[in-house]
Amino acid sequence: xxxxxxxxxxxxxxxxxxxxxxxxxxxxxxxxxxxxxxxxxxxxxxxxxxxxxxxxxxxxxxxxxxxxxxx
Amino acid sequence: xxxxxxxxxxxxxxxxxxxxxxxxxxxxxxxxxxxxxxxxxxxxxxxxxxxxxxxxxxxxxxxxxxxxxxxxxxxxxxxxxxxxxxxxxxxxxxxxxxxxxxxxxxxxxxxxxxxxxxxxxxxxxxxxxxxxxxxxxxxxxxxxxxxxxxxxxxxxxxxxxxxxxxxxxxxxxxxxxxxxxxxxxxxxxxxxxxxxxxx
Numbered sequence: 001x002x003x004x005x006x007x008x009x010x011x012x013x014x015x016x017x018x019x020x021x022x023x024x025x026x027x028x029x030x031x032x033x034x035x036x037x038x039x040x041x042x043x044x045x046x047x048x049x050x051x052x053x054x055x056x057x058x059x060x061x062x063x064x065x066x067x068x069x070x071x
Numbered sequence: 072x073x074x075x076x077x078x079x080x081x082x083x084x085x086x087x088x089x090x091x092x093x094x095x096x097x098x099x100x101x102x103x104x105x106x107x108x109x110x111x112x113x114x115x116x117x118x119x120x121x122x123x124x125x126x127x128x129x130x131x132x133x134x135x136x137x138x139x140x141x142x143x144x145x146x147x148x149x150x151x152x153x154x155x156x157x158x159x160x161x162x163x164x165x166x167x168x169x170x171x172x173x174x175x176x177x178x179x180x181x182x183x184x185x186x187x188x189x190x191x192x193x194x195x196x197x198x199x200x201x202x203x204x205x206x207x208x209x210x211x212x213x214x215x216x217x218x219x220x221x222x223x224x225x226x227x228x229x230x231x232x233x234x235x236x237x238x239x240x241x242x243x244x245x246x247x248x249x250x251x252x253x254x255x256x257x258x259x260x261x262x263x264x265x266x267x268x269x270x
Contacts, residue, residue: 001187013131013189017202024190024208028165035185068243068252069193070090070135070201071173071225 005029008055016051020044023067033059040064072138072265074121083147084138084265085118087226088242090194092137093123104139108174108223117145124262131189131202134254134262135242149270153178154230156270160256161236163207168232171209171241173224176248180232181209181219190252192243206252207239218248229253237267 001009009027012034016022021042026035034055038044044062052060072084085104093099100121105114123137141147150156153172163169167183186207191200209229211219220227221244229239239253260266 009187009189013202017189017191018200023200024188026185026188028185030165035188037188037190065250066245066247067193068190068245068250069195069222070088071220071222071242071244071251 001027001029008058012051012054015054016047020047022047022051024065027058031059032057033061035061035063037063037065039067073268074138075264075266079121080140083141083149083268084121085141085147086228086240086259086263086265087137087139088135088240089123089126089137090135090196090242091226092120092139095197099123099137116142118142122263126194126201128199128201131204133204134240134259135203136240136254136259136263138263138265149268151228151230154228155235157228157230157237157267158235159237159269160260160267161231161234161238162257163229163238163253163255167238168212169209169229169238170232171220171224171227171229173220173227173241175221175223176218179217179219180212181251182212183238184208184210184250186255188252192252203243203252203254205258206243206254208250208252210250211248220244220251221248222246224251228256 021039024037102120118139227241244251
């Protein structure tokens with residue numbers, strides 16, 4: 001992962017992890033996509049819309065997924 | 072596992088997660104390690120913790136790992152039941168097919184759906200969210216496959232099905248067993264200052 005991508009992922013994680021059910025963020029450099037993992041029981045529309053603006057030209061893919069626990 | 076620290080005692084080490092082996096507070100080194108788990112039947116003391124990474128709410132976590140020294144005379148096999156011998160280490164990659172054998176779900180094969188995830192993981196014992204860096208996510212291959220990983224599987228080594236090389240250490244899962252998280256093995260080895268002992 002490039003330093004620029006790492007930096008962007010860090011910024012997005014600080015801003016959006018824990019907001020409206022967002023519990024995971026990753027950036028796939030191969031296809032220029034930000035994957036956003038969202039609790040299926042919550043509506044993250046507002047937070048994802050704001051994240052989309054921060055992600056610039058990258059595509060944003062929302063993935064409904066339960067949270068993980070320490071196993 | 073072997074320690075890469077010259078000051079450590081020479082001997083075989085057991086690898087698992089910090090949240091499995093290390094106590095919440097107090098002195099970590101020397102904490103008794105039992106096998107099977109304390110909640111299972113007939114646990115016996117097999118070793119003592121040598122060191123563990125710290126899990127804290129305030130700082131993002133790179134590795135949830137701990138090592139323990141086996142007590143003298145404790146028998147062990149340098150292989151993973153139902154998975155087999157490990158051929159080395161490898162970085163995880165998206166779409167890689169991987170296997171593990173866990174205490175709860177046993178043997179499973181899954182697919183790496185994403186790498187490099189920053190994720191909040193719930194610590195049910197303390198009811199807090201911990202933030203982990205650089206996790207990879209392993210999912211069921213088919214929707215009707217048995218659970219790929221469940222609570223109680225932590226500490227399982229995740230192995231690339233093609234090369235038989237270790238790619239990660241499982242540390243979190245969802246309640247239904249549809250996916251689990253693991254940390255890249257290179258990070259775990261580096262943070263704990265250990266090397267993988269091959270058969």
